[in-house]
Amino acid sequence: MENVSNLEQKILISELTHGRALAKQLQIHLSMPSSSREARESLVQKILASYEKALSMLKYNGSLAATTTITEPVTAPIGNALASESPSSLSASPHSEDSDRDFKEHEIKDASRKRKSTPRWTKQVSVSPGSGLEQSLDDGYVWRKYGQKDILGAKYPRGYYRCTHRNVQGCLATKQVQRSGDDPTIFEITYRGWHTCNQAPDQLPPNSLPQEKPGQPQDPINLQNQNQIQPQEQQPQDLLFNFRNGLKVKTENLETNAQTFPNSFFFHSSSNTKDETNVFVSNLQGNNFMGHFSPSYLSPATWGSNIFSLEANHNFQGPESDLDEIVSAGTSVSNSPIVDLEYPFGTFDPGFTFDISGFIS
DNA sequence: GGGATTTGACCCGG
DNA sequence: CCGGGTCAAATCCC
Secondary structure, three states, rough: OOHHHHHHHHHHHHHHHHHHHHHHHHHHOOOOOOOOOOHHHHHHHHHHHHHHHHHHHHHHHHHHHHHEOOOOOOOOOOOHHHHOOHHHHHOOOOOOOOOOOOHHHHHHHHHHHHHHOOEEEEEEEOOOOOOHHHHOOOOOOOOOEEEEEEEOOOOEEEEEEOOOOOHHHHHOEEEEEOOOOOOOOEEEEEOOOOOOOOOOOOOOOOOOOOOOOOOOOOHHHHHOOOOOOOOOOOOHHHHHHHHHHHHOOOOOOOOOOOOHHHHOOOOEEEEEEEOOHHHHOOOOOOOOOOOOOHHHOOOOOOOOOOOOOEOOOOOOOOOEEEEOOEOOOOOOOOOOOEEEEEEEOOOOOOOOOOOOOOHHH
């Protein structure tokens, strides 16, 4: 119980801090003649999104305490899951083309378990042609498509993407993109898992272009065959990369077993907020968690136009959560993506504190 | 040539 | 057995 609230508090703090950082960025943008309107609006949206999330968490928490309505335990076997992902292709040296799938079997078994506990959230994005929302499908991460499948009853195939850095950094984040049948301008994007890679989608230095890729107009509507979304390119964010390189903790082996995950941590480094902003929930799982937790995860919605109704699905204290705690944004955005998230946290040890000072210097 | 995408096969859970 | 998710060889593209 207390664990929960403690965790919640940390998340809230990081969310709010994140929002504040965004506001600062906005402030800078406002005094910057070169700043585009889109950039500003984007920031505004992000800020609002941040607020929404924070608020909804509070509300949800409240309702939890008050009514305790959790419908689904959403079994989160926090102990082992998620990180155990490691599809053999990852861990077992890829260059093994010898015996086929025989010996993979056992590994695959535990991999299957993770799926259930992998957090995921869905977002609907509508892309209206010509309204500058093309980039809506760009969430700032670099994805690599690994599959496409026709889904029963769906007009368009579903695309499966995973983080480009999966192999290198063991980033387990994936997403599915499903184009809506009745409204082809709507894409439902389901994210799964956290990014444990170095990408920092929504916290670019204030003076660098926010989200948009200058020389790269993209038009999802023109996806070659109306049914596939192309992954977007992305600016290298070396700053963060380098930064992090210095403190990467044995990422080489982390694919192989979950146990190494506990040692890794991750936090955002935004250029202008070096203070407490970065003290995020780190090493959440000292005992069991499932990966990293970064604000970027909490703010998957970094899109040009947002938000949304947010649905949180905690499985903390067990049974029942009616998560009908839907918070609709006051902002009447024409196209309001819907974010629908569920993160199977279990109990955490709230006691941890994390001092990043040692890493920064 | 290397990385990304395509696409049919495979695996697993329901 | 069926459908969704993933793998991986073939292919594409820069």
